[in-house]
Amino acid sequence: MNFSVNEAVEVLERTPLVLNQYLSGLSAGWLKCNEGDDTWNAAEVVEHLIEAERNNWIPRLEVMLQEGEQHSFPPFDRFAHLKSSAETSIEQKLIEFKTIRTQNLTRLRELVDPDVHLDMKASHPDFGKVNVRELLSTWVVHDLTHITQITRVMAERYRKDVGPWEQYLGILNK
């Protein structure tokens, strides 16, 4: 086991800054490309990250920190962001993500004492008891999953353009 709250926060606080550096000002060609039907473009991934800040990590953490282990998580719809009709620019989305992430990391520090709370549990609808350490580790790896997704989607756009180099580029061989 490698988890520590401080090291997890190092990654969590960087993600909105990394995505801002990565995506802000990019051409529509990069921001709107995806991997085919029912796949997300980079802007949709950022919307999903915002949705998870609103309705996943901190709400689930608050459930876990209640007394008793029988509490269940509130529902989280992984596709909720696709139902939004609001058209905002990538810059607005990136600011929104950074703002809510900053608020949530403040809330995390208020709620969690690493010496006391990491083993507190709640019930996940699919796989039963999970604890605070697992939830916070998952928050980190979820960020990393979606940074990889954005990167893979962008690489896909040049699959044909790289010609015979395709075989040497790991990202195109997943």
Next chain:
Amino acid sequence: MNFSVNEAVEVLERTPLVLNQYLSGLSAGWLKCNEGDDTWNAAEVVEHLIEAERNNWIPRLEVMLQEGEQHSFPPFDRFAHLKSSAETSIEQKLIEFKTIRTQNLTRLRELVDPDVHLDMKASHPDFGKVNVRELLSTWVVHDLTHITQITRVMAERYRKDVGPWEQYLGILNK
């Protein structure tokens, strides 16, 4: 085909800034972890990117832009950076990468007229004729491959920590 020089440069100029935002100031735990024997940590990936700036992209481009298609590439050792005995901090490596990338993008603009040069060719030692468009596309996707590698290596560090969420996290299922 989606390649354009301007859009390729958008990604190429961002990569050192993204990696700086991602890695600068991170704990050694994140910077030194890898995926097992003979795999690279994040710092080694940055060293490899520097090596490719020195000895791969621009030298190969210069060969392609010579008259005739029979010219072969100079050799590029993908593991050269592992032989370096210099111990530099991640911050030094990131600055070095940004400096040489900036120089190389200036050189790219000097060398390549997109209306004239994209179809010029040279011989790759493994798969024969390749052209400037394919080389420059590969430069972009190579960046994206290594951003993904760094991200995957970091995620691996928390494989056990996420508990049963492992099955839901795509980055852990490669």
